[in-house]
Amino acid sequence: MASRGSALYVYVPNLAQLRRGGRISAAAGWLGSVLSVKVLLKVQEGRLVPFEKVRTARRALERVEELVRADLATRNPAVELTVHHYGNEDQAAGVAERLGATAPEARISLAPCPSVLAAHVGLGVVAVAISGRAAAG
16 A cells, blocks of 8 residues: 555544634534534645534544544555644543554554644644654665
């Protein structure tokens, strides 16, 4: 499988920061909070865009893991995964551990969320970045 560009999948547990940043409307933010909606974002054409809504935190994290595994299936297995977090390192470590069990050739690390991303998505975010790397040889 050929090497591809990087990808980023983001779980946003609270819509308040997205509403304040103008990424969603006040009505959508209010309704999402009432219904406990969690938003999944990804980078598409250089922009961070919402692409899926999920009802629970557990399901949102499971869905991010599913998306990452599906993405990895289309790549060279020698990739780097970085699981980013902001205020929830234990939750992110669980994601990293589960992904490591299903992607043994990937190099996986855990890191605090970059401040620019944290400012847009708020506390509790978990993001998985995928980037290709040359196979050791």
